[in-house]
Amino acid sequence: MRQGAIWGAVLVAGFAAAVYFTRREPPGALAPPPPGPARGQLAPSSSREADLAHGKALFERSCMICHGPEGRGTQVGPGLVNAIYAPSHHADEAFHLAVQRGVKAHHWRFGDMPPVPDVPPDQVKLITAYVRDLQKKAGLF
Numbered sequence: 463m464r465q466g467a468i469w470g471a472v473l474v475a476g477f478a479a480a481v482y483f484t485r486r487e488p489p490g491a492l493a494p495p496p497p498g499p500a501r502g503q504l505a506p507s508s509s510r511e512a513d514l515a516h517g518k519a520l521f522e523r524s525c526m527i528c529h530g531p532e533g534r535g536t537q538v539g540p541g542l543v544n545a546i547y548a549p550s551h552h553a554d555e556a557f558h559l560a561v562q563r564g565v566k567a568h569h570w571r572f573g574d575m576p577p578v579p580d581v582p583p584d585q586v587k588l589i590t591a592y593v594r595d596l597q598k599k600a601g602l603f
């Protein structure tokens with residue numbers, strides 16, 4: 463009788479252990495969290511949006527003083543959201559050259575554009591993409 467109870471207890475413990483060790487977590491419970499930032503953190507949903515925002519900030523820092531907010535022009539520089547600066551007239555290369563070498567006044571009477579030496583080509587690329595986006599939204603191409 464006593465021995466029977468002990469064997470019974472061993473059996474129950476063994477069964478419990480078997481259940482414990484073979485227990486399966488529900489699917490996905492132990493899966494690692496998805497890569498990347500959690501939803502809702504770090505706003506831009508695409509790198510294009512992020513690039514445009516970056517281009518805008520660079521434009522505002524280095525070009526807006528003459529070319530105006532959103533490239534609409536000022537008293538001292540032309541608007542770049544203008545058909546003559548659309549890609550078919552001024553390719554992206556014109557932006558790189560303008561920044562590197564400056565521009566001799568030829569379209570307007572604002573005077574020359576001086577070179578902007580603190581803006582490297584990778585930043586000009588972002589600025590150009592931002593200006594192209596403004597031009598496109600304005601229906602220029």
Ligand code: HEC
Pocket residue numbers: 521524525526527528529538539540552556557560561565566567568569570571572573574575576578581589
């Ligand atoms: C000090 C004022 C000034 C600043 C700062 C300035 N620009 Fe200009 N930019 C001008 C003027 C003035 C012209 C027009 C020259 C003309 O054709 O008569 C011009 C023309 C241009 C052109 C047309 C080039 C061409 O081939 O006709 C581009 C592109 C341009 N600017 C881009 C930029 C970018 C990008 C920046 C910022 C990194 C910038 N500019 C900063 C004054 C400025």
